[in-house]
Amino acid sequence: MRVSRLMLVTLRDDPAEAEIPSHKLLLRAGYIRRLSPGIYAYLPLLWRVLRKVSAIVREELDATGALETLLPQLQPAELWQRSGRWAGYTAGEGIMFHLQDRQGRKLGLGPTHEEVITALAADLLRSYRQLPVNLYQIQTKFRDEIRPRFGLMRGREFIMKDGYSFHADEASLRETYAAMDQAYRRIFSRCGLRAVAVEADSGAIGGSASQEFMVTADAGEDLILASPDGSYAANQERAVSLAPEAVPLPGGARADGQGEPLATPGQASIEDLCAGHGFAPSQTVKVLLLLARFEAGLVQPVLVSLRGDQQLNEVKLANALTARLGGDHGALLAVAPLARETVRDWAVPLGLEAIPFGAIGPHLADAVLAAGGSAGAAAPPGGSKPALGRAFLRLADHTAAELPAFVCGANAADTHLVGASWGTLAPRPETLDLRAAQPGDRCQHDPSQQLEASRGIEVGHIFQLGRKYSSALGATFTNEAGTDEPLWMGCYGIGVSRLAQAAVEQHHDANGICWPTAIAPFEVIVVIANAADDGQRTLGEQLYADLQAAGIEALLDDRGERAGVKFKDADLLGIPWRVVVGRGAAEGQVELVQRSGSHKQELATSAVVDMLLGRLAVERAGVAT
Numbered sequence: 001m002r003v004s005r006l007m008l009v010t011l012r013d014d015p016a017e018a019e020i021p022s023h024k025l026l027l028r029a030g031y032i033r034r035l036s037p038g039i040y041a042y043l044p045l046l047w048r049v050l051r052k053v054s055a056i057v058r059e060e061l062d063a064t065g066a067l068e069t070l071l072p073q074l075q076p077a078e079l080w081q082r083s084g085r086w087a088g089y090t091a092g093e094g095i096m097f098h099l100q101d102r103q104g105r106k107l108g109l110g111p112t113h114e115e116v117i118t119a120l121a122a123d124l125l126r127s128y129r130q131l132p133v134n135l136y137q138i139q140t141k142f143r144d145e146i147r148p149r150f151g152l153m154r155g156r157e158f159i160m161k162d163g164y165s166f167h168a169d170e171a172s173l174r175e176t177y178a179a180m181d182q183a184y185r186r187i188f189s190r191c192g193l194r195a196v197a198v199e200a201d202s203g204a205i206g207g208s209a210s211q212e213f214m215v216t217a218d219a220g221e222d223l224i225l226a227s228p229d230g231s232y233a234a235n236q237e238r239a240v241s242l243a244p245e246a247v248p249l250p251g252g253a254r255a256d257g258q259g260e261p262l263a264t265p266g267q268a269s270i271e272d273l274c275a276g277h278g279f280a281p282s283q284t285v286k287v288l289l290l291l292a293r294f295e296a297g298l299v300q301p302v303l304v305s306l307r308g309d310q311q312l313n314e315v316k317l318a319n320a321l322t323a324r325l326g327g328d329h330g331a332l333l334a335v336a337p338l339a340r341e342t343v344r345d346w347a348v349p350l351g352l353e354a355i356p357f358g359a360i361g362p363h364l365a366d367a368v369l370a371a372g373g374s375a376g377a378a379a380p381p382g383g384s385k386p387a388l389g390r391a392f393l394r395l396a397d398h399t400a401a402e403l404p405a406f407v408c409g410a411n412a413a414d415t416h417l418v419g420a421s422w423g424t425l426a427p428r429p430e431t432l433d434l435r436a437a438q439p440g441d442r443c444q445h446d447p448s449q450q451l452e453a454s455r456g457i458e459v460g461h462i463f464q465l466g467r468k469y470s471s472a473l474g475a476t477f478t479n480e481a482g483t484d485e486p487l488w489m490g491c492y493g494i495g496v497s498r499l500a501q502a503a504v505e506q507h508h509d510a511n512g513i514c515w516p517t518a519i520a521p522f523e524v525i526v527v528i529a530n531a532a533d534d535g536q537r538t539l540g541e542q543l544y545a546d547l548q549a550a551g552i553e554a555l556l557d558d559r560g561e562r563a564g565v566k567f568k569d570a571d572l573l574g575i576p577w578r579v580v581v582g583r584g585a586a587e588g589q590v591e592l593v594q595r596s597g598s599h600k601q602e603l604a605t606s607a608v609v610d611m612l613l614g615r616l617a618v619e620r621a622g623v624a625t
């Protein structure tokens with residue numbers, strides 16, 4: 001390919017729309033152009049990168065026996081209604097683009113394909129003799145992300161490899177899951193990425209075990225918590241740890257565990273309360289009041305007790321709410337603070353007059369929910385008419401529930417209680433892990449180690465789905481004993497376009513991109529320093545032809561620009577090798593320069609091809625560096 005024919009527009013300055021290095025560089029080097037938020041054109045150079053990534057993905061997956069397929073992107077709502085995900089994906093913060101066809105039938109643009117593939121499995125898989133089956137596709141996905149950003153990292157239209165496996169039993173599912181784990185490690189390593197596997201939340205997809213693959217980079221959106229010995233690593237959404245020991249409350253429980261009232265005017269936050277009276281935050285119980293909205297219309301008030309020094313993990317809470325109420329009330333659509341705005345926006349029939357904000361204790365009576373409010377003020381977004389739960393769902397994190405005596409709100413204005421205890425002040429709530437693990441926390445598997453934080457870009461995610469989708473969509477098979485049962489399922493994703501940008505995030509320097517050879521758009525760029533010089537041009541063209549004839553992917557910079565401009569562009573583009581045809585051309589000498597690394601030498605034109613073939617033989621295999 002010739003640079004003069006590439007529509008190449010490079011930018012000297014960082015574009016205002018980009019925040020992180022990889023996004024800036026892909027824009028500056030002319031790999032992508034934004035059409036609208038989260039929607040990008042992949043220009044020819046990037047398309048070559050994406051095809052190389054896809055080729056590596058295909059080789060590794062095909063080697064495991066997985067079969068490539070291609071599924072429809074327009075998906076009937078009915079399938080998603082049967083799996084119970086339509087409302088969750090289209091209403092509230094749902095991310096599925098959806099539409100109606102001319103017959104009034106509802107359709108969604110595929111954000112993922114569990115429903116479609118399971119419907120096919122229901123149709124085609126009948127007997128244990130056909131199992132296991134593992135299918136994958138590489139295709140554009142659509143997600144109406146709330147915050148599209150960082151270029152290809154979080155797009156609204158992006159390329160994903162998604163795969164789905166079907167099994168007769170859980171052991172077979174585990175086997176394929178393990179094979180995918182290994183294949184993913186090879187894929188990322190061959191793409192030149194340093195990636196780590198971490199325990200992950202299963203999210204809206206559901207299911208049991210799941211693992212994410214994170215490309216470590218400061219710009220990553222995910223927080224990884226890992227033990228120094230490497231035996232534990234998890235996404236913070238999922239991570240568990242031992243909280244620091246609480247500071248015992250001097251004097252313990254008082255007034256038979258009811259606690260003694262303490263005047264706390266203007267001390268509505270844990271910080272102010274502690275600063276005002278010398279308490280340690282771990283001596284306090286803070287109470288969060290929330291509303292959880294479900295698909296079938298229920299708005300459930302939730303009271304969460306946390307130890308004052310701990311933070312809520314919203315993912316753990318959402319999972320707990322879904323597990324307790326999702327079965328009867330459908331998908332959890334949103335969780336928000338029980339506050340004036342939420343009550344108004346969701347049109348919840350609830351007055352807030354009786355709620356002692358700033359001094360709430362875990363013994364807050366359900367009666368405060370009885371005050372009818374501004375029902376009917378607005379229509380709740382995407383849901384049916386809200387029905388307010390009459391009693392709080394009371395949940396407490398273990399660390400709060402374990403306190404023998406604590407300080408908490410008195411449920412009366414400007415008053416707290418000192419020395420309250422569970423069982424007397426308030427009934428013991430249901431106790432579970434709701435706290436966000438933090439860097440510095442002790443590890444559960446070895447309390448002598450402390451969790452360390454790093455940032456990661458999620459490039460892949462594998463799940464053991466179990467039988468959730470097969471049960472919902474009636475995908476059954478006949479087992480060896482002759483009875484019908486739902487198929488066991490796994491699913492496996494790789495963000496192909498995100499991966500390409502993650503590679504730039506890990507491989508760049510002050511002058512531009514440094515592509516790992518295995519996924520570089522070209523392996524070598526031949527730069528004719530002075531295109532007006534006949535000798536240089538002839539030699540450059542000859543070399544370009546020789547390289548291609550030797551099976552080396554070559555780009556020829558044949559533009560009439562100044563040499564300095566072309567060298568800068570070559571650095572920005574990040575092609576692993578550069579051959580400069582300059583003044584030495586008359587003597588048949590050229591310069592060979594490695595983009596990253598130290599190799600730089602003058603050599604005879606006749607030696608270039610062999611030299612590069614030797615180096616590329618190693619680099620093409622790809623290993624993370």
Ligand code: ATP
Nearest residue numbers: 152153154155158160458459460461493494495498
């Ligand atoms: P995230 O947590 O980043 O939103 P996800 O967990 O919703 O991602 P999955 O459903 O697991 O994503 O999708 C499989 C893979 O697709 C992800 O591991 C990621 O690499 C990629 N991916 C997901 N969403 C996007 C997006 N908006 N833009 C680009 N790639 C994405």
Ligand code: MG
Nearest residue numbers: 212458460461
């Ligand atoms: Mg994921």
